[in-house]
Structures are given as C-alpha cells and as structure tokens.
Amino acid sequence: MPGLTPLRPDDVHSARAWAAFVADDAAAAAPSSLEARVLRAAQAALMEKQRADAERARRRWFAGISAIAASLLAAAAWSLAPGRSIAPRALESPSTLESSRTPESPAASSAQAADDAPPGRPVPMTNIEAGRVLGTPLPRLASRPLFDPSDGAGLVQAPGAVRMRSFGATVAEPVAVAKTHGAPNAPASASEAPAGPGALAGSAPEAWSLRAKPVFDPDAVETAPALPVYRLDHATPVPAPREDPPAPPK
C-alpha cells in the first residue's frame, strides 16, 4: 500500500512500550510532602554546617593565639638567657653601628661592602664583628686586643678586614698589625719590600723576608718587641704575654 511503511512487530511493540514508558515518566511527580521534608533536612544541614564553620573558625583562632604566645615565650626565654650579655649585631640600631665604625677603617669598609653585597653570599667580617654577631660574652672578647694602643680608644685596625679563610684555620693575632700601621720600621715603599700576606693576615711585616717571594721567618717575630695590649678589664695597659709566635698565615 503506498504511503505506508511496513513496520516489524518488534518496532511497533517497542514504540508502544516506549510511549507508555514516557507517559508514565511524565506523569510521575514527587509527593507534595517531599517539599516539607526536604526543607526540614536542608535547614538542619544548614545549621549543622554553620555550627561546623564556627567550630573551625574557633579552632583556627586558638591555633593562631597559641602560635603567637609560643613565639612570645620563645623570645622572652631567648632574651633572658644568662649567656646573652651582648646583643647581636642584628638587634643593634643603625646609629650604634655607625658610631662604632671609623670611616676610614677597613672594618667599616668591609661592613659596608657586606651590606652592599648581594644576598646569599658569605658576609666578610672581622673577628670583632663575628664576636658580636655570635654573641660572644664580653669577658671573652675582652681577652683579645680591642683598642688601638696608640690612642687607647679607637678600635684595633682589624687585621685582615676580609676574613679570607674558614673559622677552623689558624688565625693570626692582631697584635702585630696594630703596631705596624705607621711604624717607623715599616718598608718605605713597595719596591723596597714587597707587601707580604701579613698585611692581610695580620702578622708583622718584619716576620717576612725581603726576598722576591716572601717567606715567613719566625725568628724575626721573636725579635720583635712585645707591645702593650689594652684590655677592657684593666685600667692601665699591661704588657702582652707572648709565649708563642703567631701562626704563619697560609
């Protein structure tokens, strides 16, 4: 028959069944009581969530307060520690640091260079500065020559302004250097006596030979007269005991 497409019984059955299924699904509706039930459940869930949020906020607040209190306690304990008699350099005011420096001193220049140095590199400092930073107690620092014996007030011109070696290496005492600045027995010019490493390491120049290649001569140090060393705990200068010659710099 024209205009009619024969359908298989399976298709007809499937179409009828599907149409019935669609009609049944469209007629399906949630019961009206479900709305009140959902609203009650949502209200309870919302209250529970608000309660949980408040509890979480309270715990976070307590955690923050506890952290602050712990930090304050740690800071108080640190500041009241018995071995902490000298404030570290980091806590000193800039004016204090400026007053402790001489503009021409290598320590000041090295500190300035340290300030200008890019971060991440080791900071060159003198032993005195290192003692301040490390919080070395005053008696220990006073056992070392701190002031220039010429005027008794200025800081010792720090031997080896830039500490070139590790802390574990042998360090020359700054006593010999203190007297060599402007000393009459210093070489007149660099052509007569080449500058040995003592200028940097802090040993006496007479401990170095005048050969083209400087060689350390401990006998020359032995003959050098002992210089008075000023100590913070002494009102008058006392002669420095010199039992051992200073270690040669490498």
Place this chain on the structure above:
Amino acid sequence: MSTLFARRGAEPEDVALLGDATRGDLDAFATLYRRHQQRVFRFARAMTGSSDAAEDITQEVFVVLLTDAGRFDPARAAFTTYVYGIVRNLSRHRVRRERPGPSLDELLRDGRDVDRDEDPSKLVEGAQLAGAVRRALLSLPSRYRELIVLCDLHDLSYEDAAAVVGASVGAVRSRLHKGRQLLRLRLARVREAHQVSGEFRQVRCPA
C-alpha cells in the same frame, strides 16, 4: 537553539538563588527546589526504578546542593548539568548499594505475569508496557541507562549529557547507540514472551 543555550538563559537566577539559599534564605531554597525537583525526581526514579529511592535521592540532592554549594563552578558547567551530575552519582551509589537490578530471567518472568491478565484495559496495558520498559531499562548497565534516560527521556543534547556523565560527545554517541540496541533486544525478548500468549499482532503504521 540547543537546550544548553535555552537553559543558560535562566542560569544566573539559579546561581543567585543558590547563593541566597546558602546564606540561609529558605525561600530562595524553596524556589530552587520547586524549579528543579521534577527533573531530579524523574531522573532518580528512572535510574533506580523506585519512587521511594527517588524521594530519598531528591532530598539528598538538595541537601548536597545547599551544603556543598562552593563546589559548583558556573564557568565549568550549567547549573542544571551540575544538578544532573549529583543525581547521577547518588543514584549510581544507591543502586550499587542496594541491588544490581533485575536479571533477564526476572524480566521475562514479569512479562509472562503481565500476559496472564485476562482482560486488560488500555490504562493497565500502558502501565504494564511502561513497567516492562522500566525493567528492561533497569537491566541495562548504568553507563547505557543513564544516557538513554538523559537523551531520550529528558531531551538533553549530546553535549549536555557528555557534561553530566563526564565523557566526550563521541563516547556519548557510542554508548547511546549501544544502549538503544540493548534496550531493543530486551524489549524484543519481552515481546516474544508476549507472543507466547498471542497478544500482539502485526500492524502497519503510517510513514
């Protein structure tokens, strides 16, 4: 215009209602519920085959919407797609937890039970046919069932269905084709069971 664009015209209002509801406005939540409860209930009922389970899932869906509103990102999907996704996950979880669905033997036995009715009326016959389709649908794997329900019953586009099930459009087309084939096969077996009782006749339909 696709259904996605048609729905997205109303999306900002849904999002605003959801925001108000999360801030404690129960009127906004009630409006949101009345707007979406029908499709939520129908989808859950089609997926689980049970009105009771669909009611529970509907309640759970709206509670999840309210408590986990922060998880909805309007930039990622439409609000309706997000709701369908929640219904799908909860329905799958419910079906997996309770029972795997009727077996084919159970389906055929139910078909024979239908044929035992002596004098069925049109209404009863429609309900029986709908029940047969529902059982056949429930016997399908959920990855086919959900796409048949979404695309053929709820008229979602392939793109929207892909967003709901989290698959590509190609995968949706493939699964839908396979699911329809399986459903047709199951319904044919039900019809064979009907033919045993001589109920169905060969008919011709206009083109």
